[in-house]
Amino acid sequence: MNNFLILLALALIASSCGFRKYVWFISIGYGAAIALIGVGLLVIFGSSLTVGTALQCVLLVVYGCRLAGYLIYRDVKTAYNRRMKGEVKSNEGVSPVAKVGIWVSASVLYVLQTSPVLFRLEGTRGTDVLSIVGLVISTAGLVLETTADLQKNRAKKANPKRFVxxxxxxxxxxxxxxxxxxxxxxxxxxxxxxxxxxxxxxxALLGYLGIIYVMLGGARRLEIRQDKNYGDDPEYQRYKSTTPIMIPFVPLYSVKEHTWLVA
Structure with missing residues (x-):
């Protein structure tokens, strides 16, 4: 429990940037929190790390730094803020109580997401087959996410008014x-x-299912936004009706009507 609380404190510190801009609690603050949690695990368990567990912690740091860095770049260097004006909740009208609520709940989620690594380190289980399998899967996910962000950024630079x-x-x-x-x-x-x-x-389940829920909610918001921007474009309608929204080859083409995805 003490280690969990230490990681929670680190997540709270890293995501506190959201008090400057509300959405940063779950964007830049998210990446920063995961990175700082990874650093915290390296420091706390430094004397008992194996190659596998060290790589797990380093991967969290790399993941968080990449995400936070990309989001900072997007906010500062691209037209993203102009495109999203009026669509992303601003600080105006958000009460201090609401801000504290999202700050704390998001930070708890970040620690829960990383808890499998914490539990392995606390149990001194070292490196086993599943830790290696998990590393491979996570690395593949990081490569996919990074590639997708780079491809979208490149496509939007070439044609900012067209869907990707x-x-x-x-x-x-x-x-x-x-x-x-x-x-x-x-x-x-x-x-x-x-x-x-x-x-x-x-x-572990709350952390995993929590981030899956958040991603599905993000996909729903994106679908609503794209329908608003490109709904009259026949090419977009064809693309939307033939390309799965979230998982390749799984014929789920829309989540817009799933109002329970309010994240």
């Missing part, structure tokens, strides 16, 4: 979200051999 349907976007409409889900699937799988009790299983 090139590269990985030919296979799925939200390949960056898919990559994110693959990354955290790897983290969850890596802990399947170490969950020692009901509490650990619940923590």
């Amino acid at each position: 349907d090139t590269g990985l976007f030919r296979l799925v409409r939200c390949p960056n979200y898919f990559g994110e889900m693959v990354f955290w699937t790897g983290v969850f799988v890596s802990g399947l051999s170490v969950y020692a009790n009901t509490v650990q299983w619940v923590c």
Whole structure:
């Protein structure tokens, strides 16, 4: 529990940037929190790390730094803020209580997401087959997400008024979200051999299912936004009706009507 609280404190510190801009609690602050949690795990368990567990921690740092860095670049260097004006909730009208609520709840989620790595380190289980399998899956997810972000950025620079349907976007409409889900699937799988009790299983499942829910909610918001921007374009309608929204080759083409995805 002490280690969990230490990681929670780190997540709270890293994501506190959201008090400057509300959406940063779950964007830049998210990446920063995961990176700082990875650093915290390296420091706390430095004397007992194996090659596999060290790589798990380093992967969290790389993942978080990449995500936060990309989001900072997008906010500062691209036209993203202008495109999203009026569509992303601003600080105006958000009460201090609401800000504290999202800050704390998001930070708890970030620690739960990384809890499989914490449980392995606390149990001194070292490196086993599942930890290696999880690392491979997470690395694949990181590569997918990074590639999708780069492809979307390149396509938007070339034609900012058109939807993106090139590269990985030919296979799925939200390949960056898919990559994110693959990354955290790897983290969850890596802990399947170490969950020692009901509490650990619940923590790991809440973290994993929580981020899957968030990604589906993000896909729903994106679909609504794209329908608004490109709904009259026959090419977009054809693309939307033939390309899965979240997982390649799984015939789920729309989540817009699933109002329970309010994240």
